[in-house]
Amino acid sequence: MKAGWPFFAPTSEMARQIIAFDWAAHPLGPIDTWPKTLLITAGMMLRSPFPKAIVWGENMTTLYNDAFRPILGAKENTLGASFSDVWAEAWDDLGEIADRAYAGEGTFVEDFPMVINRFGYEEQAYFTFSYSPIHDEQGDVLGFMNTVIETTGKIEANRRSAIVNTELAHRIKNTLTIVQSIASQTLRTAPDMPTARRLLSQRLQTLAQTHSLLTGGSKGDAPVRDVVESALALHIGDGSRVTLSGPALHLGERQALSLGMAVNELATNALKYGALSVETGKVRIEWTTGETFQFHWLEQGGPIISPPKRIGFGSRLLKDVVSYDFKGVVTLEFASTGLCYKLNCDPRNLRPEMASQPGETQLKP
Numbered sequence: 001m002k003a004g005w006p007f008f009a010p011t012s013e014m015a016r017q018i019i020a021f022d023w024a025a026h027p028l029g030p031i032d033t034w035p036k037t038l039l040i041t042a043g044m045m046l047r048s049p050f051p052k053a054i055v056w057g058e059n060m061t062t063l064y065n066d067a068f069r070p071i072l073g074a075k076e077n078t079l080g081a082s083f084s085d086v087w088a089e090a091w092d093d094l095g096e097i098a099d100r101a102y103a104g105e106g107t108f109v110e111d112f113p114m115v116i117n118r119f120g121y122e123e124q125a126y127f128t129f130s131y132s133p134i135h136d137e138q139g140d141v142l143g144f145m146n147t148v149i150e151t152t153g154k155i156e157a158n159r160r161s162a163i164v165n166t167e168l169a170h171r172i173k174n175t176l177t178i179v180q181s182i183a184s185q186t187l188r189t190a191p192d193m194p195t196a197r198r199l200l201s202q203r204l205q206t207l208a209q210t211h212s213l214l215t216g217g218s219k220g221d222a223p224v225r226d227v228v229e230s231a232l233a234l235h236i237g238d239g240s241r242v243t244l245s246g247p248a249l250h251l252g253e254r255q256a257l258s259l260g261m262a263v264n265e266l267a268t269n270a271l272k273y274g275a276l277s278v279e280t281g282k283v284r285i286e287w288t289t290g291e292t293f294q295f296h297w298l299e300q301g302g303p304i305i306s307p308p309k310r311i312g313f314g315s316r317l318l319k320d321v322v323s324y325d326f327k328g329v330v331t332l333e334f335a336s337t338g339l340c341y342k343l344n345c346d347p348r349n350l351r352p353e354m355a356s357q358p359g360e361t362q363l364k365p
Contacts (some may be wrong), residue, residue, distance in 0.1 A: 011308055012066050015046045015280060026080050028061050037136045039161050043144065052132070055083040055098065057137040057142035062086055070100035071127075073118025083146075089122070090114045101144035111151050126155045202264060205359040224249045224287055224295075231263035241276065246287035258317075258325040259295070265314040266297050266341055275302030293328070299338030307334050323344060326350075 024030050033038075038056060041363075045052045048067050060083040064072075069120035072078055078086050087094055092116055097107050109131045114123050129148035131140045183200060224246060232242060251259060263285075266277070275281030281302035286294045308315060318341065323330040328345025335365035 010014065013067070014064060014066050018042070018046075018063060021080060023080075025312070026061075027059050028057065035136065035142070037134065041134055045145065051148050053083070053146040053148070055101075055131075055146060056134075060084055060098070060143075068148070068302060070154045071118075071148060075118050089114070094108045098144070101133050104133050104135075104140055104141050106133060107131045107141075111155060124152075126151045157269070167202075202268065218287050218324055220251050221250040224251055224259070227251060227256050227260045228285060229264050230268055231260045241281065242285065244285050245310055246285075247289060249287065249289060249293075249350065254325045255350065258322045261316050262341075263297075265318055266339075269314070270299060270302070270339070273305055275299035276360075278302055281338070289347045291347075293326075293343075293345050293350055295343040297339070297341035299340070302338050304336055305334055305339060345348060 007327045019031070021096070028034070034042075034084050038054070041054060042063055045054055045063070048065055049066040049067055051065070051071055053062055053068050055062060062078060062081050062083045064079070072086070075086065083098065084091050084095065088183070091148045093112075097109070100107055110128045111126045112129065114125050114127060115122050118124070127148050128147060132147065134145055136142050186296045190199055227242060228244060270276040270281075270283060275283055276299075282300050284298045284300065286298070287293070309361070318332060319330045322328075322343060326343060326345040327349045328343055330344075331340075333342075335338040
């Protein structure tokens with residue numbers, strides 16, 4: 001073994017690469033001519049499990065260990081290259097810090113932002129690192145040690161957390177407003193307290209179930225089918241008399257809450273007065289999208305019904321609230337064949353995700 005090699009025996013991939021490198025053709029010269037300070041520092045670096053790089057001499061020659069390699073990404077020909085060339089795209093940010101290290105000033109920087117190119121494209125990245133001057137026996141600075149860890153993942157996670165917390169606060173505020181409105185309107189329009197308690201319980205349970213759908217997704221939206229099935233589950237048994245038909249389509253928070261509450265009101269009325277109050281009655285629920293988004297609730301085979309004599313919370317919810325949240329038009333027809341509820345709006349008001357073709361299924365219990 002040549003002189004100097006015991007300081008970094010080939011115990012790692014980068015040690016083997018350093019040994020195999022043609023240093024004789026490099027300004028640094030063959031390994032057996034390297035200063036002992038460099039040999040000792042390189043040996044310590046290569047044995048460290050933490051990402052480290054040595055920047056040496058006036059040419060800023062770069063040596064690094066295995067843990068440092070992922071930080072370089074797909075950069076090529078970095079071993080022995082000038083550190084300023086390795087990070088040329090970010091040198092306007094790093095050059096001053098390197099100059100201070102060569103002047104003998106150590107630096108520690110946390111979550112330092114850099115735009116780098118290591119995979120063929122520019123990316124925003126963040127690093128916590130230190131530049132520590134390397135001194136020889138006389139105290140002269142010959143280079144510096146770069147000890148670094150990438151913190152991009154942490155920064156992005158913190159940002160996502162902040163967005164989620166903001167969204168959560170917004171959602172809680174909206175929910176409290178909705179609950180206050182539901183309670184106020186229900187208590188004001190119900191004929192008696194037992195009815196008010198029953199209606200309020202149903203409406204709040206529907207609201208809670210729709211919120212569960214929204215919070216269960218990663219985008220804060222919910223599929224139309226899931227919203228409808230969740231609202232119907234409070235009222236319908238095996239679902240054999242209710243048919244759902246429509247494409248895979250997602251709704252935003254306010255629209256999902258409005259539609260869930262509307263379906264709850266329609267199902268409550270159908271069980272009490274409409275198609276589901278008799279054994280022969282059926283309900284067909286359809287939604288389509290194209291030039292317009294359409295949602296239809298169609299009752300068949302039930303008793304003839306007439307418009308309510310007074311406008312209560314349910315009627316206002318079905319017409320005013322839904323039309324406002326969907327920015328669309330709502331019609332409620334008391335036809336001889338049964339109640340027909342229709343919603344039409346511009347599909348650009350929604351967030352469609354067409355994952356499948358329209359299909360018809362029986363509502364699951």
